[in-house]
Amino acid sequence: MVWKGSRMVDKPRVRFAPSPTGELHVGNARTALFNWMFARHHGGSFVLRIEDTDESRSALSYQINLLDDLKWLGLTWDEGPGKDGAYGSYKQSERLGIYADYLKKLIAADLVYPCYCTEEELEEERQALILSKRMPRYMGKCRNLNDNQREALAAQGRKPSYRFKVPQVPIEFNDLIRGTIKFEGESIGDFIIVRSNGMPAYNFAVVIDDHLMAITHVVRGEDHLSNTALQIMLYRAFGFEPPAFAHHCLILGKDHAKLSKRHGSVSVGEFRKQGFLPEALINYLGLLGSSFTGGREVLSQVEMVEAFSLERASKSGAVFDEEKLRWLNAIYIRSLATDDLIMRLHPFLLESGYLPETLDPQWFKNVIETVKDELTTLADIGEHIDLFFDDRYEITSDAKQIFDAENARKVIRSFGEYLEHASGPSQEIYAAAIKHAKEKSGGKGRNLFMPVRVALTGKVKGPELDKVFAILGKDSACKRLRRANQWISKNMKG
């Protein structure tokens, strides 16, 4: 049971209604998430509807991409493309006949009229109003045309759009997140509900579909707040009961303007390519501009659904903080089972030039286990495992400075000497070799370990040395020590 504003409903129906005109934006993904959590939390239905009435901007590839991203995020829908329900079709381009019928009803009720103005003429009117410091809106030029005038305009080859006769009355509604919202009404001009090409305009199609699909709660971004007034007028014109509305805040960029491409990565696909886990992205989006009951910040999707509450959505815009996303991503990577992590790493390994199939599975698992804690994104993998591959082993420039100390060279030499004719399990060899080097050189602590680390891995930082050695094995370690010694004798005196 959930409050709908006017009464209780036991099984709410919500929808996510994107246009397939580009990659799925994280802002839209967040709207989808809020709807999805709301439906799951209350045991209702989550409907996916494709709003593809703008033929020029919509593309099937975007739609495919959209469905794929939603699935990747784990936001499964109960009705929608690929999942028939009682209210299909779930693509607006397949519902054109329905909109045409409802247009007829409004024409019959004398609530709309054809408008023959061209886009150029409308633009002229707009500019004139702006110049005279008045609000740009449609002044109703075609509202009172008689039949003769209409025929004359049509005879010129003009195709009419249809405008709704906006009643000049205040509109008030209760927003589940924001409380009472009032629009005075005088500033709204007659708006187009059907375009001259016959396609329904957004506000018109939305109202019909939400009603026909029995949507009980419309949860969407604050950018739709002013559309709500227009939509409520249409609900009244049709005699439909409006759904409850909830307008959440927008995601902002660093400059506090609505997050957009110029702020950097904004699409789900981009974050996916950058090695973010869907668990992390979803968790972060659920935290942005909202909070969970109980105040927890790291939650599984099941826990998010449980702790979700629309009332906890905040009213002011939320700046997208990629640092916090990265923090969450690292947490989720660490919590992954190693086998699972390896699977998810696969595309990133290929991209970094590794061929996982050619590696010994147990050995590689050890490698991943050893570096798991250091990863922030999956895409980081290459720079953390390169030291385990002989063909990638390379002594970095800041590592070379370690060799400046005479004692460091002694450590490496003695460590290597011991290794050459040692045998037995890696752990024992390592421990013994370290002991030997310590005695021979007198070094300890970082003066002992750093030279070995650098000779073995080529870097001044990395996982614990004993683990590294165990993975490398004696032969590889010897090879590297010899190379380090060669480098030293060639480049340094003494």
Next chain:
RNA sequence: GGUCCCAUCGUCUAGUGGUUAGGACGCUGGCCUCUCACGCCGGAAACCAGGGUUCAACUCCCUGUGGGACUACCA
């Protein structure tokens, strides 16, 4: 310009008349340690301003200021 929305640390938030204003990211000091990372302990950091209302305002009201969204034959 018009309409509408919003206002707690740098950022995300908790807070619903009486709190040392809490947590998280980031930053920072320390511990752990061969290093980095992880982990653990600590620190700096906020109620936009002015008026009311009240015994008492971050919290309620008004005004101002600031920010944002919308203002298409796009959704």
